[in-house]
Amino acid sequence: MSVTSVPEKVRTRLWGKAAGRCQYEGCNKPLWIDELTKFEFNQSYVAHIIADKPGGPRGDTELSELLKADISNLMLMCDTHHRLIDKEDIAGHPPELLREMKRKHEDRIELLTDFKEEKQSHVLLYGANIGEHSAYASLAKAAHAMLPERFPAEKPAFELSLNNSLFQDHEEEFWGMERENLRRQFIQRVQPRLAQGDISHLSIFALAPQALLIELGRLLSDIPAADVYQLHREPSNWRWQDSPEDFEYIIKQPSAVQSGAVAVNLSLSATINDSRITSVLGDDTSIWTVTIREPNNDFMKSREQLSQFRKVFRRLLDEIKAQRGRDAVLHVFPAAPVSVAVEMGRVWMPKADLPMRIYDENRDKGGFKEALDIPG
Structure with a gap:
């Protein structure tokens, strides 16, 4: 623990850079409020990276005196982590580790507070x-x-x-x-x-x-x-990633337009065999398919892929309406990422597009069953 009285101006600057939160990596605890009672008071500690005395934690015969009130050598911390770095685990917290914690925290705060409206x-x-x-x-x-x-x-x-x-x-x-x-x-x-x-x-x-x-x-x-946004499996988060090279959607039109129902087979997260659709709608069903080279449940990586799907689905809706007229109902069998499903609804236009009947695959019921009508 330090014995130096850090000037108030330096403390104020440190509070600003830390946004009043503990700078120990992974903590981020607000230091102006007791999280249990919600009573507001200053519970922060100013911790030294290089101790203000040579004999202190990470102390140095020359640097301790030189950096004792230098903001680059100070961190804002909660009581728990101040005790951890200065008493319980000094060896586990060398100067370079603490400097990196300080840098990451202050860079993040600067980024977050620099946003325009x-x-x-x-x-x-x-x-x-x-x-x-x-x-x-x-x-x-x-x-x-x-x-x-x-x-x-x-x-x-x-x-x-x-x-x-x-x-x-x-x-x-x-x-x-x-x-x-x-x-x-x-x-x-x-x-x-x-x-x-x-x-x-x-x-x-x-x-x-x-x-x-x-x-x-x-x-x-x-x-x-x-x-x-799309939840990814690897890594498990919602952040958009880089777009894969040579990615494209494949549209397969029916070999012959039938007189019965019209369906869309979205084989993106998995492959849906047409037989599973005709088992529901009948053999005289015209099936348009949207797929990719290798359907899988984690292919959707980038904004560009999602934007590309919007264009493909918009074109598909227009093509089907042009062939089947305005009186048909579009039966949709989806195996698609969550972001694709949301964008399907956003792309669909109530006054211009065919009504959709959405099916849900449920093993407890033996396959695809009607779920919702859009509109309905």
Whole structure:
């Protein structure tokens, strides 16, 4: 522990650079409030990287006196981590490690506080049970994915999920209940803010059965500026990555247009055999397929891939309508990433496009079953 009285001007600068939070890596604890009682007071400690005395932790015969009040040698810390580096584990905290902690923390604070208003985005979170698994995003993970292009405009986020639902997607009540909750939440919480012009940009993080994600996209439409994000498996986060080389979507038209139903086979996350579709709709079904070279559940890596899908799906909707007219219903069988499902709903135009019937694959029911109609 230091014995030097650090000048008030230096302490104030340090507080500003640290944003009043512990600079020990991974802590980030706010030092102006007791997290238990919420009572506000200054509970910070000014820690020395090189001790202010040669005999102190990481002390030096020359540098201790020279750097004892130098801001480059000081860190703002909570009591726990101040004790850790100065008493409990001095050897485990050499100067170079502490300097790197300080640099990372102060660089992050500078980045976060340098954003202009036009980079703010309102975060929208939506989750619904997928099979036996609950699926929810968080504001913290969303913020990590948005930076440095965007930052959350306000706290809390728009949370549209039906929390603690015990219904699962193989139950008949699930679809109607989840859809109605989503619709009401959106109309009551998001739509008025959009109409008033309070929201200039949305960042969308959603994990739910694909039919509900398409419905979310439909409610949003493509009118408000928005970024839709994708949860990746490797690494496990929502941050967009670099676009793969030579990536393209493949559109397969039916060899002959049948007189029966018209369907879209989205074989992106996995391959859907046409026989699974005709087993539901009949052999006289015209099937358009959107796929990639090797369908897999983690192919969606970049914004560019998602933007490319929007263009492909928009062209597909126009082509099908041109061939089948306005009286058909488009039966959609999706095996697609969550971001694709949301964008399908955003691309679809209520006055121009064919109504869609979305199917959900459920092993408990033996295959694809009707889930939702868009509109409906």
